[in-house]
Amino acid sequence: MRALTKNWDEHVTDAEEVSRSAGFQDLRDRILELAAPSERERCVDIGAGTGLLALPLAERVEHVLAVDISPSMCDYLRAKANSAGQSNIQAVKASATSLPAVDSSVDLVVSNYCFHHLDDEGKHCALAEVRRVLRPGGRLVFGDMMFGVSLADPRDRRVVATKVRAMAAKGPAGLLRLAKNGVRFAGRRWESPARARWWE
Known part of the structure; x- marks a missing residue:
């Protein structure tokens, strides 16, 4: 699996600024609509960043495990959650390919603009992790508008x-x-x- 070379700790301000754009917020709203979260559910947000998806999700569910590979993103998200009085968000430094959740313990997994940062092997590993942590009948909803292109097509x-x-x-x-x-x-x-x- 190819390691990511971008240092996300240096991009917290950029991520927060981009998350305020209409396009990102529209996609977030669509993910939440498709996910149809309910108040007793336990959820994971993969690549949570500054909380674009995790924060509004936490208003609708019992618990959100917000994972990101950047400690600075996690710190920023914790501060935003505390400021908003949201105590049901747990921001944890972790990879999409190694989720810190026990088997069959999650009702819903969401992700927004994360999977395009994984190579194909990483995508397979992340999806295997999602299958591992989801309960039977659990749901995965993610949005990522970046798709690969082939100039031969x-x-x-x-x-x-x-x-x-x-x-x-x-x-x-x-x-x-x-x-x-x-x-x-x-x-x-x-x-x-x-x-x-x-x-x-």
Whole structure:
């Protein structure tokens, strides 16, 4: 399994700022809608970050185990939970591939923008962990709008071309972002999105 190279402890402020964007909040709301949490449930939020999903989830369930690989993200989430008077969130430094929960002890597992940071082996390990901790009839709901692309696929080429044109139209800032994304795509440095077919 390929180790992540991004130091998430350095990105707490960035993560909090991004979590306030309409796109992230819309996806969070959709995850909560699909998850349909109830007050007696025990839940896990994988890649909890600064609490975008864990905090509103905690208002609806008995307990949230919020796991993240960054101690600083966990500290920040704990402070936000304490400030909001939410005592049913437990923020723990842990990996998606090694969840700190006993077998069949969780009703619901959620995740938001985490799985694209795992390589394929990591995704398989994380899904095996989810199966291990979920009770029979438990649910997994996650949102991750990043999917891998193959330039050999005509549909993917059209999607990429549309995005390139849109970014280029933004002028120098758009061109800079295109260059950064090109380097990230070529190096697959921090992300390993799976193509939609991978999940079938």
